[in-house]
Amino acid sequence: xxxxxxxxxxxGNSTYIETEKVKLLIDIGVTFSYLSQELEKISVVPNDLDxxxxxxxHSDHIKGxxxxxxxxxxxxxxxxxxIPEIIEKVPSTNLRxxxxxxxxxxxxxxxxxxxxxxxxxxxxxxxxxxxxxxITDTGYINRKYLKQLENKEIYIIESNHDEKMLMxxxxxxxxxQRIISDxxxxxxxxxxxxxxxxxxxxxxxxxxxxxxxxxxxEELAYQTTRDVLKEKINERDILIAKPHESLETVEV
Numbered sequence: 001x002x003x004x005x006x007x008x009x010x011x012g013n014s015t016y017i018e019t020e021k022v023k024l025l026i027d028i029g030v031t032f033s034y035l036s037q038e039l040e041k042i043s044v045v046p047n048d049l050d051x052x053x054x055x056x057x058h059s060d061h062i063k064g065x066x067x068x069x070x071x072x073x074x075x076x077x078x079x080x081x082x083i084p085e086i087i088e089k090v091p092s093t094n095l096r097x098x099x100x101x102x103x104x105x106x107x108x109x110x111x112x113x114x115x116x117x118x119x120x121x122x123x124x125x126x127x128x129x130x131x132x133x134x135i136t137d138t139g140y141i142n143r144k145y146l147k148q149l150e151n152k153e154i155y156i157i158e159s160n161h162d163e164k165m166l167m168x169x170x171x172x173x174x175x176x177q178r179i180i181s182d183x184x185x186x187x188x189x190x191x192x193x194x195x196x197x198x199x200x201x202x203x204x205x206x207x208x209x210x211x212x213x214x215x216x217x218e219e220l221a222y223q224t225t226r227d228v229l230k231e232k233i234n235e236r237d238i239l240i241a242k243p244h245e246s247l248e249t250v251e252v
Contacts, residue, residue, distance in 0.1 A: 001130035002251045003154060006030065006038045008136075008209040009243030013061050015134065015156065016044070019127050022105035025052040026123065026134055027061040028068050035064060038246045051075035051096070051104065056120035056137060057085035065089055077104070079111060081119030112145050114138035117183045124149060130252045131202075133157065136210040139182035141194055151200025153252040156241070159192075159208035159225065160185035161215040169215050179215075188216065188224035195225060199232045205250050206233065209241040 002018040012029040016039065023044065028035065036046055051074050055061055066089040069076060077096045078086050086095065098121075102109045112122040115138045122135030133149050135141060136158040141149075166176055166187075178184050186194075195206060206229070208221045218240045226235050241247055 001125075001127055001132065001154075002042075002249050003132060003156075004038075004042060004249045005156065005207060005209065005241045005247045006035065007243060007246065008241035009211060009213060010060055011243055012063065013055075013136070013210065014064075016042075017107075017125065017132070018044075019106050019130075022050050022107060023048050024050060024104070024107075027055055028052050028064040029058075029060040029062060030064050032064055032067045032071060035068070041246065042249055046072050049074050051077055053077045053098075053109065053123060054082060054086065055114075055122065055134075056116055056118050057082055058116075058118065058137070061137075062086070062089070069094055077102075077109075079119060079121055085118075110148075112149070113142065115140055115142070115182050117178070124152070126152075130154075133198075138186060139180075139184045140186070140190075146194075146197065150198050151202045152198070153202050154205045154207065154250065155195065155198065155203070156207045156209050157191055157195070158186045158210040159188050159216070159221040160210050161187050161212045162217070162220045162224075163187050163189060165217075165220070166212075166215040171214070185210070185212075188221050192225045192228040196228050196232075199229060203233055204252050205237050205239060207239045207241050207247065207250075211240065211243070213243060 004016045006014040013027045015026040017024045108126045110124040114120045125132045131152040132154045
């Protein structure tokens with residue numbers, strides 16, 4: 001499995017996944033031109049894609065969806081609760097409704113319900129030999145899913161804010177309360193705590209995603225996770241997803 005985070009942050013999110021049999025995106029919150037530019041770096045064009053998995057319908061995750069479908073006619077995988085928002089942008093013939101467990105070519109795709117202020121999911125994506133946990137835009141991870149998320153090879157997981165920066169920062173109080181609520185976003189400290197229990201011997205990479213540009217820094221997110229996991233994973237294998245540029249491709 002090859003994975004490339006194309007963009008991650010409040011202005012746009014998209015991640016590319018490739019196996020021997022399928023090429024998928026998770027979210028398309030970037031423009032078609034940006035997507036094309038970043039995929040070209042790995043010799044892929046948008047028409048090579050087989051589908052896009054949507055985590056939720058906020059603009060920074062779907063703003064490029066209508067254009068992408070119009071230009072490529074690819075399949076769009078959503079949960080039933082996302083239909084009212086997505087049907088305005090995508091023909092029903094392009095929609096595939098996900099159940100809790102799904103098969104897409106050589107991949108097993110499990111929806112992990114997340115806690116945001118719209119219908120939202122993360123994904124546990126596995127092939128015969130590889131595994132990826134993808135969770136962003138959630139106030140917490142329900143404990144009943146933690147066991148099945150343990151000891152996977154790659155974690156792409158939200159490390160949105162530093163709590164002190166957020167509370168001392170410029171946001172209105174009501175927005176601060178939303179961010180730290182159960183329907184908001186994971187802080188550096190919270191996600192490091194989850195990872196401490198999830199990371200195992202099989203884990204190869206952690207990619208910290210969806211960092212706030214006002215309430216976090218790459219250094220703070222990295223240091224918080226590194227300090228908690230220093231005996232579990234090589235610090236060079238903790239990566240920071242960027243808002244305006246893609247990461248290098250990782251492969252497991």
